Amino acid sequence: MPTPRQAHAHRLSALLVVLIAGALASLHGTAAAPGGQAAPPPNVVVILTDDQGYGDVAAFNPASRIPTPHIDQLAREGMRFTDAHTSSSVCTPTRYALLTGRYSWRTSLKKGVLWGNGDALIEARRPTIASVLKARGYHTAAVGKWHLGIHWAARPGAQVDRTTTQGPTEWIDYTQPFSGGPLDVGFDEFFGIAASLDMRDYVYLEGNRVVEPPTANLPGIPQGVPGFHRPGAAAPSFRPETVIDEVTARAVRVIETQARASTPFFLYVPFAAPHTPMLPTGSFVGRTPLGPYGDFVAQTDAAVGTVLAALARTGQADRTLVIFASDNGPAPAGGIAKLLDLGHDAAGGWRGTKHTLYEGGTRVPFVVRWPGVVKAGSVTRRTVVITDVLRTVADAVGAPVSDGAEDSVSFLPVLRDPETSVPLHEAIVMQSDAGAFAIRQGKWKLLLAPGDGRASDIGAPPDGRPPVQLYDLDADPKETTNLQAAHPEVVKRLQDLLARYERQGRSR
Structure with missing residues (x-):
């Protein structure tokens, strides 16, 4: 039988073990489970909408005339960032910054965006959220709009054009696998489209192949019309108006499949909406007094809600870190002036829109939900930028980031305490x-x-x-x-x- 002194020492040792386990769990963003063991790392879901303004979410703009109940609920259940920014006021640079934690102007893309024929932008062996989490044992999936370039296979003898402008695409051999896409930067699976939904060619991609070659033609709709998209080759079964539903269904399928697996998952869902073509369908037509733009934003919110509902239905919501953001401010193509006349400010009171350097171009709705870690209904005014997501997620799951992510700073301390004064960025660009x-x-x-x-x-x-x-x-x-x-x-x-x-x- 141990002496009283030995028993006391044993109790102190046991307490020390529990405290250390709790501290390590806190450091890595996981809670301590019963018995002093760290809980499994969380699933991670990143949802990115396309051209949705700060004022297009009622949680950020109480005067909004667009119902966004699902994103609003996410904000009530998580933390709302009122000073969150994208690194650019257009699509491709933001996506690069999000996945790599690095400003895109450090690459060959100094301005503008890539087109459907654009070459792969993420460099080989560059760390991404997907590769970092995959190394941690995660299943990684991307579903939606890629818009980071692809190294397409070329037809024999064809004149190849991999420029960042909208060059010809006839040289692309759509029957062959491509490289430089999601599977080559850390994702285990991918389904989606190569670029924006108003950019040719109109095909679905799955893994590293085209699902159905573009043997038909999709007539264009002129600029100035909400349904605007450029003419181009298309797969016979491709319908722009159903892309949002296809992406949503595939995202749900990933969640349902991975909920039965023994490993955590990372799901990246970059919707192509409410970017042009603004094509609300079904019951969403006429949902708002703002026409196709407002209706399409409402449909986008419903798609976000369907993804979140899948997490809840499969029992994954309480063990999933969800990050929601838009890729830049609202697009002039949505008819910003007309929306203002109808009482809706898509930029939420900020000056500027997509394309611009003013706040309306880069200040975006940004929400993080993580049950048990992030206080429901909390708000922070700390300045963050989209590059920060990589190191924040890595810290949250306890994954090391040995190199890369040169412009990423973890805001995990803010998620734990929105009032913390811990330093973040010296400045953002x-x-x-x-x-x-x-x-x-x-x-x-x-x-x-x-x-x-x-x-x-x-x-x-x-x-x-x-x-x-x-x-x-x-x-x-x-x-x-x-x-x-x-x-x-x-x-x-x-x-x-x-x-x-x-x-x-x-x-x-």
């Missing part, structure tokens, strides 16, 4: 469609452009405007008063900081 830069540090935001940063602005002749703009977002959140002349020292400091980030190849 954003880019317009034309490649113009903005850098944000605290209340100060510097735009390295005379106007909104779009191609039409960058290429315009000098008109007497200052070449840069400086705004105090605390005092002037709508970016109305340029303070560059009053604070040249701030302008220089931010210019020097951006130059350092470019020079050293990282910002963290």
